[in-house]
Each structure stands twice: as structure tokens, then as C-alpha cells.
Amino acid sequence: MTLSILHRVTGVAMSMGLIVLVVWLVAAAAGSAEYERFVELMASPLGRLLLIGWSFAFFFHLMNGVRHLVWDSGRGFEVRHVIASAYFVIVATVLVTGSFWQIVS
């Protein structure tokens, strides 16, 4: 229900993040000064917020995507299963995103 639109929202958000991913690659190709400027930009409060948002979107879209693939196989359609998997995805996304940042930072 709600997660369905969240799947689209996180997808579109990551489509925009794709531009930043490419800017990162271009910065790496351009040289160390350009790369450091990019890192500085992403280390700013706004940059951090965007990165955390994109990491959340990534893990959510990935796990909810698996949920959709399971549905595509014709399984997991019972209402209690749908609700259970929805809560699983939400909790798992928060936990995985949290531990990801614990590891990285």
C-alpha cells in the first residue's frame, strides 16, 4: 500500500542520485584536486543528508524489490504475509542503513 509508492519515490530519488554517482566517477577521472572537492561537497551537512537518504533509498528499494520479485513468482499474496513482509522490509532497511553508516564512518 504505502510501500508501493515509496518504491517509486526511492526509485526516482536514486535516478537523481545516479547523476551524483557519475559526477563522482568524473571527479575521480579528473584528478585528486577535483576528487577532494567532490568529497568536501559530500561531507557538508547537505551532502551527508543526501548520501544518507540515498543509502536508505538503496537498501529499501533493494529489499522491497526482492519482495516484488517474490510476488511476481505468485507467492506471498496472503494479506498477513503482505503485512508481515512490509514490516520486515521497513525494519530491515532501518537496521541495514544504520549498520552501513556504522561501518563506513
Added chain:
Amino acid sequence: MSLRTPLGRVLGLGTAKDGTEHWWAQRVSSVALLLLGLWFIFALVIRNGLVYTDVLAFIAQPLNAVLLCVLCLTLGYHSYLGVQVVIEDYVHARAVKIVALLLSRFAHVLVAITAVYAILMIGSGA
């Protein structure tokens, strides 16, 4: 009054005929991204780290460069398919919809090719 025959009016207005392929392409690319995405997070972001020299060293490995290229191309493809559906679902003005679809396609091709170009530049040590 139109001179077009009833058949002429409806021809081309039927089903898109390629709905299944679009749907299937979305699923296939999603499975690829599931694997490549996890590889990106674990191999590059967590294990290798994002320090400048480490990133260059990572991409200098041919297998990593190839996988990164495949990841970026698949991301662009999957993103294009997704954004296309979103535009088709929410943009109803015909002209705006066509322009949005065109711009989305151009932008996705541009982004994907730029990514591959940058990776090859890094990989070749240029």
C-alpha cells in the same frame, strides 16, 4: 467530419504490444542490480573504501572496471525503464509527456555513457 475510415482511426491506437517485454526487462535488470549493487557496496564502498588513490587502484583492476561499467549501464537502463513508467502514469498532458520521455531518455543515455567513459579513463590510467 473526417475522411479517415473507421479502421484508419483506430489503427495504432490499440495495445502497445510490448508491455510484457518492458515488464520483463525491468525484472531482469533488477536481478542484475541486486547482485551488482551488493558487490558495489561490499567490494568498493566497505572493503576498498573511497579514498582517492584506493578508488583509482580498485578501478585499475580490469574485472572491477568491467563490473563497474556493467553496473552503470544497468543502472541507467533500469532507471530509464522506471522513470518512463512514472512519467507515463503521472504526466497526462500529451506534449509534456512526450517531451519528458524524450528528455529522460537523452539524460539516461548521457549519464550512462559518461560513467563508462570516466571508468575507462581511470582504468587506462589516462
